[in-house]
Amino acid sequence: xxxxxxxxEAVEPGDRQACxxxxxxxxxxxxxxxxxxxxxxxxxxxxxxxxxxxDGEALGTGRLLHGGxxxxxxxxxxxxxxxxxxxxxxxxRGLGVGGALVRGVEEAARARxxxxxxxxxxxxxxxxxxxxxxxxYGPEFPDAxxxxxAMRRAL
Numbered sequence: 001x002x003x004x005x006x007x008x009e010a011v012e013p014g015d016r017q018a019c020x021x022x023x024x025x026x027x028x029x030x031x032x033x034x035x036x037x038x039x040x041x042x043x044x045x046x047x048x049x050x051x052x053x054x055d056g057e058a059l060g061t062g063r064l065l066h067g068g069x070x071x072x073x074x075x076x077x078x079x080x081x082x083x084x085x086x087x088x089x090x091x092x093r094g095l096g097v098g099g100a101l102v103r104g105v106e107e108a109a110r111a112r113x114x115x116x117x118x119x120x121x122x123x124x125x126x127x128x129x130x131x132x133x134x135x136x137y138g139p140e141f142p143d144a145x146x147x148x149x150a151m152r153r154a155l
Contacts, residue, residue: 004053004054004095005051005052005053005054005059005092005095005097005100006051006052007049007050007051007052007097007100007101007103007104008049008050008052008104009047009048009049009050009104009108010048010049010050010061015048015050016043016048018050018052018058018061019048019050019058019061019063019085020039020043021058022058022059022060022061022087022088022089023038023039023061023085023087024038025087025089025090026087026088026089026090027085027087027144030090031144031146032145033144033145034144037144038085042063042065042069043063045065045069046063046064046065046069047063047064047066047105047108047112048061048062048063048064049061049062049063049064049101049104049105049108051088051092051097051100051101051104053092058089059088059089059091059092059095059097060086060087060088060089060092060097060098060101061085061086061087061101062083062084062085062086062087062101062102062104062105063083063084063085063105064081064082064083064105064108064109064112064117065081065082065084066081066082066109066112066114069082070082070118073118073120074118075118077116079113079114079115079116080114080115080116080117080118080152081105081109081112081114081116081117081118082117082118082119083102083105083106083109083117083118083119084119084120086098086101086102086105086119088101098128099128099131099132102129102132103132105117106153106155109155110155114155115154115155116152116153116154116155117152117153117155118150118151118152119134119150119151119152120141120143120148120149120150120151121134121136121148121149121150121151122146122147122148123140123146123147123148123149126149126151129151130151132153133153134151134152134153135151135152135153136149136150136151137149137150137151137152138150
């Protein structure tokens, strides 16, 4: 049975806008994150991944920060990337899109020579990331008004 979507790096014309549209739908509209917090200076240099359905609709997105952009989120280790802005549209939830996006970000990290990926997970999503091999560390902290924990997975 074929997968009803593909996950790829967002490099085609219009891909970045599709990523931003998913993020706006999930984070701004659903979760109430202020739009000025959702989009930041890191977006320009980040690697974005995109899940696209057979009909061409964007189903989800995530981004990878690496190098200096990731340093503040990973404890300054240049070999560790930072996964963030993972979002799946309501219609695509339960199809495995989130896990596929995480694996897509990890592949992008490996391709850039990184040895691990960190992320800041909303606490309700800890189990999702644990099932994908991530381990929480450090205390809970607020981000955009929601509780988070730092997590890491060696590649």
